[in-house]
Amino acid sequence: MFLHSIIGSLLFLRWNENVLFYNYCFLKRLYGVTILDIAKITGFSKATVARAFANPEQVRPATLEIIRTAARTMGYRPNAIARAMITKRTGNLAFIIYGKQAPVITNPFYGPVLESVVNAAQRKGYSVFIVSDEEMRLPSGSIMLEKQVDGTIFASQPDPEMLNLYKSTGTPVVLLNHVSETDDVISVTADDYGGVFLAVEHLYSLGRRSFALIEGNFTEYIRNLRKQAYIDALKKFGLVYDERMVELVEPHVADAELGMRNILERSGNNSPDAVLCMNDIIAAGAMKALQAAGRRIPQDTAVVGYDDSSICTYCNPELTSIDGGKERMGEEAVRILCELIEKKENVEPVCLDVRLSIKGSTVSK
Amino acid sequence: MFLHSIIGSLLFLRWNENVLFYNYCFLKRLYGVTILDIAKITGFSKATVARAFANPEQVRPATLEIIRTAARTMGYRPNAIARAMITKRTGNLAFIIYGKQAPVITNPFYGPVLESVVNAAQRKGYSVFIVSDEEMRLPSGSIMLEKQVDGTIFASQPDPEMLNLYKSTGTPVVLLNHVSETDDVISVTADDYGGVFLAVEHLYSLGRRSFALIEGNFTEYIRNLRKQAYIDALKKFGLVYDERMVELVEPHVADAELGMRNILERSGNNSPDAVLCMNDIIAAGAMKALQAAGRRIPQDTAVVGYDDSSICTYCNPELTSIDGGKERMGEEAVRILCELIEKKENVEPVCLDVRLSIKGSTVSK
DNA sequence: CCACGAAATGAGAACGTGCTCATTTGAAAA
DNA sequence: TTTTCAAATGAGCACGTTCTCATTTCGTGG
Numbered sequence A, B: 001m002f003l004h005s006i007i008g009s010l011l012f013l014r015w016n017e018n019v020l021f022y023n024y025c026f027l028k029r030l031y032g033v034t035i036l037d038i039a040k041i042t043g044f045s046k047a048t049v050a051r052a053f054a055n056p057e058q059v060r061p062a063t064l065e066i067i068r069t070a071a072r073t074m075g076y077r078p079n080a081i082a083r084a085m086i087t088k089r090t091g092n093l094a095f096i097i098y099g100k101q102a103p104v105i106t107n108p109f110y111g112p113v114l115e116s117v118v119n120a121a122q123r124k125g126y127s128v129f130i131v132s133d134e135e136m137r138l139p140s141g142s143i144m145l146e147k148q149v150d151g152t153i154f155a156s157q158p159d160p161e162m163l164n165l166y167k168s169t170g171t172p173v174v175l176l177n178h179v180s181e182t183d184d185v186i187s188v189t190a191d192d193y194g195g196v197f198l199a200v201e202h203l204y205s206l207g208r209r210s211f212a213l214i215e216g217n218f219t220e221y222i223r224n225l226r227k228q229a230y231i232d233a234l235k236k237f238g239l240v241y242d243e244r245m246v247e248l249v250e251p252h253v254a255d256a257e258l259g260m261r262n263i264l265e266r267s268g269n270n271s272p273d274a275v276l277c278m279n280d281i282i283a284a285g286a287m288k289a290l291q292a293a294g295r296r297i298p299q300d301t302a303v304v305g306y307d308d309s310s311i312c313t314y315c316n317p318e319l320t321s322i323d324g325g326k327e328r329m330g331e332e333a334v335r336i337l338c339e340l341i342e343k344k345e346n347v348e349p350v351c352l353d354v355r356l357s358i359k360g361s362t363v364s365k
Numbered sequence C: 001c002c003a004c005g006a007a008a009t010g011a012g013a014a015c016g017t018g019c020t021c022a023t024t025t026g027a028a029a030a
Numbered sequence D: 001t002t003t004t005c006a007a008a009t010g011a012g013c014a015c016g017t018t019c020t021c022a023t024t025t026c027g028t029g030g
Helices: A006-016 A019-031 A036-041 A046-054 A061-074 A080-087 A110-123 A137-144 A160-169 A192-205 A220-236 A255-271 A280-292 A326-342 B002-015 B020-033 B035-042 B046-054 B063-072 B079-085 B110-123 B138-146 B160-169 B192-205 B220-236 B253-269 B282-291 B326-341
Strands: A090-096 A127-133 A151-154 A172-176 A185-188 A212-214 A244-250 A274-278 A302-306 A322-324 A350-352 A353-358 B090-096 B127-133 B149-156 B171-176 B184-191 B210-218 B246-249 B274-277 B302-306 B320-325 B350-352 B355-357
Touching: A036 A046, A036 A061, A080 B079, A090 A110, A090 A137, A110 A127, A110 A326, A110 B127, A127 A137, A127 B110, A127 B326, A137 A160, A151 A326, A160 A172, A172 A326, A172 A353, A185 A192, A185 A326, A192 A220, A192 A302, A192 A322, A192 A353, A212 A220, A212 A255, A212 A280, A244 A255, A255 A274, A255 A280, A274 A280, A280 A302, B035 B046, B035 B063, B046 B063, B090 B110, B090 B138, B110 B127, B110 B326, B127 B138, B138 B160, B149 B326, B160 B171, B171 B326, B184 B192, B184 B326, B192 B220, B192 B274, B192 B302, B192 B320, B192 B355, B210 B220, B210 B253, B210 B282, B246 B253, B253 B274, B253 B282, B274 B282, B282 B302, B282 B326, B326 B350
Parallel strands: A090 A127, A090 A151, A151 A172, A172 A185, A185 A350, A212 A244, A212 A274, A274 A302, A302 A322, B090 B127, B090 B149, B149 B171, B171 B184, B184 B350, B210 B246, B210 B274, B274 B302, B302 B320
Antiparallel strands: A127 B127, A322 A353, B320 B355
C-alpha cells in the first residue's frame, strides 16, 4: 500500500477512537491477539508486522511506531509456541533428576545446584523445566524430548538407553556431578577425590589420628570415588584403614545417628577423634550421637560434613564441611549446555575445584 | 488405498529389509521423523497415522499394527509443540516465586511446596516451569504467558498489574500461601492464625507464662496475620503482650541469634521461658543464643519454630514446630489449578488445617 | 522528467499436528 | 448379485509464527 506513510497514522489514530476498534480489541484480547490482527488493524501485511518485532531496523520508523502502538493497545504478546514451530528453538531447558537422590529440591546438594541452574538459565533467556522421578526410566525423560527442549541437564546417572535416545535426536546433554563411562557425554563434576583429601589433611594437621567414616547411600559412582579417596588419604598420612570405623547409612539424621552409635560401640575405648561424613545431614546425625555419648565437639571428636549446605549453620557448633561448589556447578552446566546448543566447537568437560569451609566442629573459636 | 490390508503389511515387511527404507530412517532420525514420514512409509494418509496415536480405537487393528511398527522402527516421537499449536494446550504449568522469599528452592518452606507441586503435576501429566526472580516485575511473569502455560502458581504476592495481565489472557492462576485483597483470585493458604494459637496454647499448657516472639521479615500479609494471632492468643490466656519481648529479624541463623540475644539483654532477670519463632531457621538461631547464654532447652526456655522443616531434626534438641502442611499445599494448588484449566465450575479456595509437631525443644523425653 | 537502485513492503510457503467433512471400503442383509 | 450402512480412510484447512523471494516505494542523480 503506497499511502501508508500518509494515512496510516491518521487512520490508526482515528480508529483508536473508534468503537469498532475497541470492540475488536476486546474480543481479541480474550481470544489471543495475533500478528495477523495487528496487520489487519494497521493495514500492513503480517510480514511487515513480524519484521517490526524481529528486525525493527528493517522497518521504517513511522510504521514501526504505528505497529508498536497497535500492539500495545491490543495487548499483543508473541506466541512462543508458534515461533518454536519454525525456529526449532523453544528456549527451554530440562533439569532431570531421579533415583536415590530424590527428593530433589529439598536435597542439600541438588537444591542449591538447581537454584543456580534456574538463575543462570534465566539470565541467558532460557526457561527451565524441572523433572523429578524416583523410579524414572524413559517416560519422564522422553517427554522432555517431545516438548522439544533445547538441552537437558541430567543430575543423576541416566541409563544408557536414555542417553542413546537423546543422542539419536541430537539434543545436547550435560551430566551434572556424574560421568558416563560408556558414552561421550560432557559432564560437570567437582573434584570429590581432592575434597576428601582436603578434609583428611585438615583433620590430620589438627593432630587427629583415629578416623571414622560415615558413607551415604548415594549413587555408586560418587560413593566409590569418595571412599577410594578416603582410603588413599589415610594411607598417605600413614594411618590404617579400619573397616570397623566405617558405616554406610541412608542420608537421614536418625540413620546417621545410629551409624555413629554403632561405630562408638564397636570402637570401645578407641573411639575416633575425627569423623568424616559424606553429607551434612549425616554429619548432623553423627554430632547428635557424639554429644549424646558425652563427647565434646571438637575437643574430643572433630566432625566434617560434605556439601557445605545451610545445615552447617544450624549445627551447634557449626559444621566444618567440604564445599563442592554447588552454585558454580549449576552455572557451569548451563554455560556448557548453551555452548552445545549454539553448536560451539571444542566444548570441554569441567571439573570444579573443591574447598574446605572450616568452622566450629573442627576448630573451636 | 483398497489394498492396504493385504499388501500393506507385506510391503512394510519387505521394506523393512530394504536399504532405502533404512536410509530413510537414518536420515530422518537425525532430522526428526514426523507423522508424514510414517504416512509415506506405510502408504496411509497422515490423517490415519495421526488417528492411530490419538484415537487408536478408530483405526483397524491391522493398520494400527503397521503404523506402530513403523513408528517404533523409525523412532517417531510426537511433537508436543505442534500439538500445542492446535490444541491450545501445552501441558505445562508455571511455578513463579519472587521477592523476599528468594532463594526459592533452598527455602525451608517453599522448597518442599515446590517439590510436591512438581510431583503432583507430573502425576497429572503436566510439566512444570520454575521461575524465580528476586526483583521480578512483569518480564518473568509474562514470558510464561508467551510460552502458553496452561496455568500458573504464584508463590508470592504478585502485583496487581501481573494479575491483570493473567486475567486478560484468561490463564488460570492460583495463589499459594497468599491472598489477593483486590482481585478474585483463588488461593491455597494454611490457617496461620490457628497455627500460632496452637503453639501458644501448647506452651501455656506446659506452664510457660513469659513469652517472646521473633518475627521473620516475610511478606507483610503473612507477618501481620501471624503477629495478630500471637497478640490475640496471649490476650486469650490472660498474658500481657510486651513489645520488648519481640524482635523482627531477617530469616538467617546469625540474625536470629542476635535477635534472641537482644531480647535476653532487654529482659534481664525476667528472661522468657517460651520463645515463638516464625521460621525454623530463626528458631535454630534462637536456640544457639539461648544455649550460649547457658539456658537449657526446654527446661529453662521452650522454643517453637514454624514450617516443621527438615531443620527441626538437625537441632539438638529437636525443634517443636508448626506444620503448615507444605506438601498438601502443593498438591491442593495443583488440583485446583487443574480444575480451573478444565473449566470446572465452583472451584473453591482452600485453607489447610495446621498442626503442631511436638518435639524435644518444648517437651523433654 | 526519467531512470536507477536501495529500502520498504507484500505474497505465500513452510513448521507438525489435530480436526472436520467427504469419500471409500467391506461385510451383512436383501 | 445388489443394496445398505457403519466403519475406515483420505483430503485439506487451521494454528501463529518465520523466512524467502518478488514487488513496490521513494529518494537521488542525470
